[in-house]
Amino acid sequence: MAILKLQPACRETIWGGQRLRKDYHMQYEGANIAEAWMLSCHPSAPSMIENGTYAGKTLQQYLDAEGPQVLGSFGMLFHPFPILIKLIDAAQPLSIQVHPSNFYAINREHQYGKTEMWYVVDAEPGAFLYYGFRQQITREEFARRIEDNTLPEVLNAVPVCKGDCFYIPSGTVHAIGKGILIAEVQQNSDVTYRVYDYDRRDATGKPRQLHTEQAEDVAKRTPPRDDFGGHLIRCEYFTVDRMTGSFTDVCDDESFTSLVILDGNGTLIGENEKIPLRKGDSFFLPANSGSYRVEGNTVILKTRVGTI
Numbered sequence: 001m002a003i004l005k006l007q008p009a010c011r012e013t014i015w016g017g018q019r020l021r022k023d024y025h026m027q028y029e030g031a032n033i034a035e036a037w038m039l040s041c042h043p044s045a046p047s048m049i050e051n052g053t054y055a056g057k058t059l060q061q062y063l064d065a066e067g068p069q070v071l072g073s074f075g076m077l078f079h080p081f082p083i084l085i086k087l088i089d090a091a092q093p094l095s096i097q098v099h100p101s102n103f104y105a106i107n108r109e110h111q112y113g114k115t116e117m118w119y120v121v122d123a124e125p126g127a128f129l130y131y132g133f134r135q136q137i138t139r140e141e142f143a144r145r146i147e148d149n150t151l152p153e154v155l156n157a158v159p160v161c162k163g164d165c166f167y168i169p170s171g172t173v174h175a176i177g178k179g180i181l182i183a184e185v186q187q188n189s190d191v192t193y194r195v196y197d198y199d200r201r202d203a204t205g206k207p208r209q210l211h212t213e214q215a216e217d218v219a220k221r222t223p224p225r226d227d228f229g230g231h232l233i234r235c236e237y238f239t240v241d242r243m244t245g246s247f248t249d250v251c252d253d254e255s256f257t258s259l260v261i262l263d264g265n266g267t268l269i270g271e272n273e274k275i276p277l278r279k280g281d282s283f284f285l286p287a288n289s290g291s292y293r294v295e296g297n298t299v300i301l302k303t304r305v306g307t308i
Contacts, residue, residue: 002052003270003292004284006059008036008087009045014200017091019122019181024087024280035088038282039258039303041081042188047282051275059284072255072287075305081188082305083238085258085282087121088182095208096130096151096175096196099168099189100218108214109191113170116186117233117240119301120164121262124179130155132172132224142221146212151196156223163242165232171220183262183301185233185240193218239306244299251289255304259283259294266296 010026016034020026026036039059040047046058054062060081068076075082088094099105099114106112118129134156137145145151155173158166160180168174173195176182193211202208233240243249243259246266251257259268265278270285270292277283277298285292294300 005050006282006284007048007050008038008282009040011035015090015092015094017089019089020087035086037086038260039085042084044190070286072253074255084186084188085260086184088184090176090178090180093178094176095194097192097194098173098215098219099170100191101170104218105191112187112189114187114189114191115169115237116184118166119183120160120162121183122162122181123160127177127179128157128159129177130175131158131166132156133221136222143216146195167233171218172224173219185238185303187237239304241302243302246295248293250291251285253288256287257285258303260301262299262301264296264298266294266298269293
């Protein structure tokens with residue numbers, strides 16, 4: 001099966017910057033690019049296919065035409081498409097937020113919840129992010145600190161540098177700080193509950209909406225944990241690895257493979273094709289594509305659907 005090169009869907013927000021346009025070749029006419037959705041079947045910002053028979057179609061249109069077998073035996077267990085991958089440029093800090101579990105989101109939002117991971121592609125000196133709480137707090141204290149704008153005082157502020165990785169299961173209160181470029185792999189959901197936003201205003205001058213009640217319902221008010229047995233992240237929704245330099249790998253019948261090029265350039269070689277690649281490119285390899293090879297000086301985020 002042919003390797004698909006994807007055109008990311010870009011989004012603008014008040015906290016976005018210019019790096020995705022300048023350094024990652026993203027095409028977008030807005031003032032800034034906050035997010036590039038590198039692998040997406042979400043209806044609000046779908047990935048488009050650039051090459052081959054399906055050029056000009058969305059990734060979802062390709063899946064509808066080819067059938068569920070291109071997702072693999074694990075990928076077919078999920079409906080709709082299981083994951084969403086983004087590059088995020090935080091020129092300013094993101095709001096402090098939390099995502100719901102599947103159970104809560106399906107019942108209240110009519111879509112899946114969101115477990116995600118962050119890989120720090122780059123970070124300015126002194127950059128930090130919020131990652132859960134320093135110690136356990138009560139629901140009452142959580143509500144009070146949202147009300148009186150002191151929530152950051154009890155959050156776990158973590159200095160970051162290039163190559164750091166964080167697992168953010170649903171219920172983890174979190175926020176990307178200023179000056180950080182993130183690769184994010186998440187469940188295919190767009191549900192976010194915002195609890196603190198630095199009193200910022202939208203384009204009309206109004207404060208951005210907070211979701212206090214929902215956040216109180218879903219937040220885990222305890223410190224986070226990390227242990228992934230050799231992978232960057234391995235959880236029930238996805239397995240993510242960092243691949244560097246030239247390498248040979250196999251895309252078997254268990255899952256499709258996503259390759260997002262974080263740095264460098266080179267060539268992606270499939271059974272009957274050679275595709276040049278560069279920083280900012282995104283590729284979808286259908287399940288059971290077989291052996292493939294990357295040649296060049298690259299840093300690549302490889303994502304598959306799997307089980308723990």
